[in-house]
Amino acid sequence: MANRFIDKIERFAPLGADDIECLAAATSTPRKFAARRDLIREGDRPGPVFVILEGWACRYKILPSGARQVLAFMMPGDCCDLHIALLAEMDHSIQTITPALVATIERQDMDAILDERRAVAKAMYMSQLVDEGIMRAWITSMGRRQSIERVAHLMCELYLRARNIGLTTESQFALPLSQLLLADALGMTPVHLNRVLKALRLSGTMTLERGSLLITDPAKLIQIAGFDENYLHRRLRVAS
Template structure:
């Protein structure tokens, strides 16, 4: 069975056969989780490390007025919260977007893996740094990019991340994110987002409809977004 978690870590550094065997064992008993189910909620005591093997999930916070801010999208191969166990409680929630296959690695087992296997530890740390780089890119978008730049930048990111893990090698990507979910990640209303998506469609850069993203003109979309992929650190993948 394909294990995108191992594939992702392999892209961040060399893993020995023993490293791969240990990671396979640690993720050998995944469970099926229905879509729109919380894996863990804000205020809960941190538990195991969640590894998304199939499907999509997101991090989010609910504000006192009931509105939601999506903080990150998780794709197959992504792991959640390497060091969150050091805290007393979760400061955000994690929810599946689609039906997902999720493995859980006990905190003690993860600590032992990283202590005994430096190759795994290095790859996990790099993966965490890439997650932090992605968060900085989102903060920059929310603070300084215009609405159309913000939407275009997120589409570039999601498409590139999906292509990196083999979800697509075509201009089109199955994107299981509703406009409401996208709006909550972009700090926009659904009505405003719909206007921006129409503007991007008219420009010929991209089309988003019915759970599918078509990057019609990659150069134009990148130009609109001012997109620079360096925060995803794909150079590490190419060098590995």
């Protein structure tokens, strides 16, 4: 049975059979969650590290006004901050988007892995650095990109991440995110997002429908987004 977390981590640094076994053991008893279920809420005391094995989740914040800002999308293989247990309180919530299979790693186990398994620790730190890079890209998008560029950029990011874990076929992949959720991630209104998606569709760039994204003109999408193809993958130092 595939473990998408191990698959992903393994891409960052070569792991020994015992490393893999150790990770497999740590994530061997995942739990099933329904869609739209909070795994942890803002204000909660952080517990174990969450690892998404199947399905999608997101980090988000709710503002006093009631507005929601999605901070990150988590797809199979993703996990949350390694040292999260050091904080007294979550500053954001994490919620499933689709039904999901989620493993948890307790703090001591996590610490033990990071201490004793250097290769695993290295791979996981790299993964975390990539996630930070994604956050920086989001800040850049929200601050300095027009809405159509922002949408295109996010789609590039999600496509590449999905491809990295083998979830794409050709230039298409399952993207189970409602327009409302995407709008909350992109800092725009659902109405305007809808218009932007229409424009992208009419220009023959990409089509998002029935939970699936089809990129009809990758070059154009990348050009609209001003996407730096290096940003998610080639930046990683090859085994040093």
